[in-house]
Amino acid sequence: MSGGAGWQRGLARGGDGVQGAQAKDLGPMPEWDLSDLYAGPKSQGVADDVERARREAKALRDRYQGRLAGLGRDGPALAEAIVGYENLGELLGRLGSFAGLLYAANTADPERA
Numbered sequence: 041m042s043g044g045a046g047w048q049r050g051l052a053r054g055g056d057g058v059q060g061a062q063a064k065d066l067g068p069m070p071e072w073d074l075s076d077l078y079a080g081p082k083s084q085g086v087a088d089d090v091e092r093a094r095r096e097a098k099a100l101r102d103r104y105q106g107r108l109a110g111l112g113r114d115g116p117a118l119a120e121a122i123v124g125y126e127n128l129g130e131l132l133g134r135l136g137s138f139a140g141l142l143y144a145a146n147t148a149d150p151e152r153a
Contacts, residue, residue, distance in 0.1 A: 071145045077138040081152070089135055096128045 078085045104111070104121050111118040143152045 072141050074138055074141055077134060077141075081138075081142055086135070086138070089131055093128065093131050093135065096124070096131065100124050100128060 078089075080086075100121075103124075108121070111121055146152055
């Protein structure tokens with residue numbers, strides 16, 4: 041097929057040949073339970089972790105910017121810098137996972153974008 045929406049027709053067809061309107065009759069789709077991460081997108085936990093991440097990122101920058109080369113001669117100080125970076129990464133990963141999964145569950149919802 042050249043151009044057109046042939047690729048869309050191929051995507052609309054499931055393995056059993058169900059198309060369009062029939063596929064819409066599947067009922068409500070399951071949604072991830074993200075409560076292990078945060079109670080909701082506007083929860084105090086999200087706000088607290090965003091603020092904590094901001095503070096931790098600023099503290100890392102203030103403490104280590106322009107000083108990383110010197111840490112190579114001080115193992116304990118380098119280890120401390122790495123632990124701080126890993127902790128920030130874990131916090132940002134949690135926030136990012138929550139945001140990404142929340143959005144992926146319903147990309148048509150402007151509240152999740």
